[in-house]
Amino acid sequence: MVETPKVAVLFGFGINCDRETAAVFELAGAVSERVHVNHFVNGDRDLSEYHILAVPGGFSFGDHLGSGRLLGNRMRFAMREQLTAFVAAGKPIIGICNGFQVLVKTGLLPGKEVPDFEQRASLTLNNSGRYEDRWVTLEFDPESPCIWTKGITRIECPVRHGEGRFVMPASSDLDALDASNQIVTRYVDPSTEPGKGITDETLPFPLCPNGSIRNIAGICDPTGLVFGLMPHPEAAYATFLHPHHTRSDVNEEILAEGMQIFRNAVEYAQANL
């Protein structure tokens, strides 16, 4: 039993959400450390020192050659054993935005029970052709094995990406992903009743901001430990970050709904590691 889980938050090479990602884990009760990717690549640090791994958002290597691809390659080729051991030890991993793209391109998502580092899906240019920063509404599959999203029905948070359209080669691949409840979270129309927003039909822009197939915003691996999503829950950690916070009287509460994802992982680590 670990009382205060240790979180490794990767940084370097153009990752740029490392500070806020480290901060939200701390606010959720963990100790986090920003660790340069090369410490793991060079072998002077090892992932086994940590209980949780976060791959934050950013523009690793400028997203040239496709988002997340070059950082994904470094991890795929140089951190393969450490990552396999981390997953085998039942430790949670999250990839947010560029981090999600990295996890998809390393093959950790949608992945296999035992990682084989084969890429099966991709995240590609938004249908609009534009990078955009806008808030979206997300709804979660209550049956998902994902340990990060337990008890969450719906949250609002921003997307900030130009390459967020989730694709797989065949619709049968998506059916299989759906059947195993790995489609953890999707963009929904905020005017629907919470819990009833999820639909397979791609919603119009900007409800589905990128044209993602089946409105997919995030997926997990079969174990539910590895989770990736395009939107930024860490950017919705505080009530005053919500675009509507001035539309009502001052809310004295500081921490907001985006925190629950990080709390879930910390609690999971406390209970299971």
Next chain:
Amino acid sequence: MPSNIVRVETTPKIGEGMRDVRGDSVKRQLAADHNIEIGSVRSIVGFLIDSEIDSTQVNERVDDVFADPIIEESVTDCLHLDNEELFSEEPDMVVTIGFKPGVTDNPGKAALDGFKTIFPNAGENARVSTYITYSFTSVPDGIDVDWLSKQLHNGLIERAICSLKGEASAKIEYSPVEPIEYTAPATIDLEISDEELMKLSEEGLLALNLEEMQTIQAHYRDPAIRAARAEVGLPENAPTDVELECLAQTWSEHCKHKIFAAHIHHVDTETGEDTEIDSLFKTHIMNPTLEMKEEVDWLLSVFHDNSGVIAWDDDWSVCMKAETHNSPSALDPYGGAMTGIVGVNRDIMGTGLGARPIANTDVFCFGPPNWEGDLPDNLFHPSRVLRGVHAGVRVGGNESGIPTVNGAIVFDDRYIGKPLVYCGTIGLMPRRLADGRESHEKNPQPGDRVYMVGGRVGYDGIHGATFSSLELTEESPSSAVQIGDPITQKKMLDMILEARDAGLITCITDNGAGGLSSSIGEMAEYTNGCQIDLGKVPLKQEGLSSWEILVSESQERMTVAVKESDVPAFEALADLHEVEATWVADFTNTGLFHVIHGEDAVASLPIEFLHDGVPQLKLESEWKKPEPTPFIPPVSSTHTPLLLEMLARPNIASKETWVRQYDHEVIAQTAIKPFVGVERDGPGDAGLLAPIHGSTRGLVVSNGISPRYSDIDAGAMAAAAVDEAVRNAVCAGVDLSKVAGLDNFCWPDPIESNKTPDGRFKLAQLVRANRELERICRAYFVPCISGKDSMKNDYGSGENKISIPPTLLFSLFGNHPDVRYTTTSDLKPGESLYLVGESKQELGASELAFMLKETGVVEGIGGEAPQLPTPEKNLQSYKALTKAIQSGIVRTAHDCSEGGVAVAIAEMCIGGRCGAAIDIDGPGEADLWGRLWGESLGRILVGVKQDNRAEFLSMMKGNALTYMGETIEGDNLSIWDGDDLIIDANVDDMVSAWKGSLDMTGGDQ
């Protein structure tokens, strides 16, 4: 090992859920900008890999580096276009675009990095260059392929190859960089006539005037100097080219601000005033700030560093800097703007011992995007400039992980001649480092090693500083244009912040204008000397001569000083971050800026002469009041259609489709975003940040700019800019006891000459602007802590000359006690509406006047520009209002600027998707036009919940406050003048007018 050039191409798969978004975007853009409907556009990305790896090996690993096998098709050593299965329909036109040799190719650099991950044995000289091919089918008749290629590339930095149906497909080949021939340092004979001195200055792009050339000449006649030079083996009687170039950079208008430092004889024909001014900067900017510094304890560092620093609280200090990148942006809007934003980020990194950039602001001034008139040679259409500048700032900011939180875009015909691209950055640093040193102070010692960190030095960016001090002509050098590399800079930033926190840095500054000559030269003032070895400087390509290495402005470089004992730790950090850090110089206390290249001395200049030797300019200024044709409102008019027209004016219309492409909330701190309200599309006033995670302590950032008032009085223009920035910050609930400002002047050349016969008037405009800046800043207690000026914003000469309107951007940042207690402009249901401040009859140079003149309704725009006769009264009402906001009883406020009350209330209805009924009848001398459309300063529209009205009124007691009306149910805005209904507009109609006119995206799918 033999080297091979291997070609790899990738193209998006087309099919179920798969499409070519890049091609579709080009198709939409051609439709949006030129009304051209093309059947389809497809894109191919190409890589030319020059390495020791052969094509069989590359082909086996293509999907590991170059192609994403899920979404892309790839081929090796052939063209996709020749594959009839993938491209079954032969295109009408094909355009392939690659970079010119020597131009930064960021995708190529990233590809090389990825390639070396797979092939560590690729070879030391391995290179990758990239290109993109567009194929067009069903192209309408009459489209010329060369015209088409010009819409897609910039000939200054890129090359394009085109082909037509039936021809072999356009195929770009690898073009090796032409070797540069090294030229040994030359001696420049200055014992020549005055005419020849000036010829030398002009032909050498030195941009020095005769007196400055003579001062240099005199320096080399000094016997003591001659003796000292003989001793180090330099030519005794004459400068080397290295020295002359170094002096030209250091003494450039760009670096020395000679006009702001000039001695001015000022005559005012209106008042009869005849005075002498010893430096506008010292008189109106520095001295007032230094006097204010006596009264407060939070002005930590002003004027002397790369940005001004204030104490935010006991633990943190903040700094801010804004700069312009106008000339480079005119030549290459994308590259110019990108180097602008990443350049000002480096000013923050180079402040104190290194600050962390936490927010960007950007303000652009362009020609009208829908311009249909003639364009002078060599100038881009304003819509092209807008697209390019926007893209450069977007990529530069987003990839650096710095949110763009506030800005503006201003349009006027005259900015066709020179666009203004203002980029600002706020930085944050701990007050003290772990070793106890205060982080806003640099403390190098003689003996410290000087490292050049980040990028390498290349031929790109030579003569940038002198170039920006000259006006734009057809001969403007293309070497002044660069493309930024945000990832190299981001790696450097990560490393530098770690080095700072580990206490490894004694001094740091950025390499901007003037390159190493400026950066090391300026830092050498601390220890009174340095020795640089140019032979140690890592180069992008061999063959650069000594002076070129010294003054090159190649991007992404910082200069950092490190104690000798800290060298191993510093170099280890650089290795970890894969950042190149090279020991290139040492600090000394010899009093000399001494430069060697290998064994040989190539320059030796006394530090004092280098920095303080430039003679003061003497300039003439004469004010004559401009008399533009007065704006006389039409006798009768229907104001509702006028409102919809005004909302669609580019200066007022929503810039949302552009601004949303900036990341405005990375770092998870942005408590007021650029767009607010129910649908998150109403205008935000100031930006509000909570940069310490978990804390509600805030920082406000805002901007003010109103260049068109210069048509009447540049003084009024300056006052309006300051007031607008303050007003915006007040709307956020800023703490007015801790607010600092930045003055950023962009002027047409104000020095009288044959080219500038009206130089005296333009200088008088500058004098008036400075006087008003000082008066308002003193009244509001806003010290100017850092500023910048760009003084040659003209194009062409004679009758074809275009001069920009004199423009001051005033940027402001200030403390906020708690970000939860703030307002946004969107109306909330059930609010009563009040106007803080008074409406006066001030319609001169207003947006309404310009609109009615352009549509031929009126003759002129002249009249009274808004004035600030009693700023202390405004401050009193601002203080009362911020107090009310900080108490939580006000949640809605919006400043009145372009378009006056009518536009402000319309924008509030748009943000709130809410109706309102207001009555503009009230006290004051203004008539209906003045009260509705006038742009009087000091005014803010406020919404207060009915329950809070009494408390609000008591808090605002003693200040100018007028009850205007109420929000109403339904979606109508009605504006009454007493019993007359003068505007009756539907919110949806206002939304479409406001959001429609600048949406140049061509749609979302």
